Amino acid sequence: MSDLKEELKAKIIDQLNLEDVSVSDIADNDSLFGDGLSLDSIDALELIVMLDKDYGIRLSDPKEGRKIFESIQVMADYIEAHRTK
């Protein structure tokens, strides 16, 4: 689980082009949207594609992302429970 969380942090930084943010800057329970990493709606769509591409998880309703992408911890828990690859 710990490895997955570190992996997610690195992927988010890389794929969402978060300049001047490092893995150590993101705490497991930090908000990814709003006051946390300040991700936007396009970033949310990018994360949905990442779930599909890297973990074989297809969200049928993009609104599901709101809960799943609450924090790294919540994301990692969801991926562990639903991943197909």
Add this chain to the structure above:
Amino acid sequence: MESKYYISAYCHIKNGAISVNGIPDFKDDTEAFAPFAKKAYYALKIEHPKFFKMDNLGKLAFIAAEALLKTEYTQEIEENIALVFSNRSASLDTDRKHQASIGNMEAFYPSPAVFVYTLPNICLGEISIRHSLRSENSFFIFDRFNAEHLMLYSNSLLQEKKAEKVLCGWVDFDAEDYEAFLYLVGMEGNIENSIQEINRLYNIL
């Protein structure tokens, strides 16, 4: 016929160099655009993290507007400035990236962040948000730099009081070949907004 509108400032970006009003502002020997843009971002003290999410055309236009407008304004702009941009390659550089991501049905994962930049006029939105511009904006595609069109269109916007100033010019990016030339037109300035003068400024670099 003498123009009653004038160019108050202009900016060039080409071959790893940024100049404002003909005076070098930043230069870097890096050949690739991405590292050049990143260095220019820090050198100009831009402080706008969304910059790093933009495509190459967006970054080029954003830096040019930033370099130019910082000489004219010291605080957040809420003036009535219209935007009239043009180029030859539209958003082809990003279009190719998007096409590559949808070419294989076995690995069909188009990036939403790339897709949103498959329109050249997105860069106008980035600049408008940054500088609080809520006026007219247009992006035209031409075979080559078209001073006559830019002059006629900017004069029309000013005459019809659609804007108090017009930021216009050429922002082109394709396969690491890039060039930006922006200039600000309004009632004040030292350079006449004429075809001859626009072409002269464009060809300075």
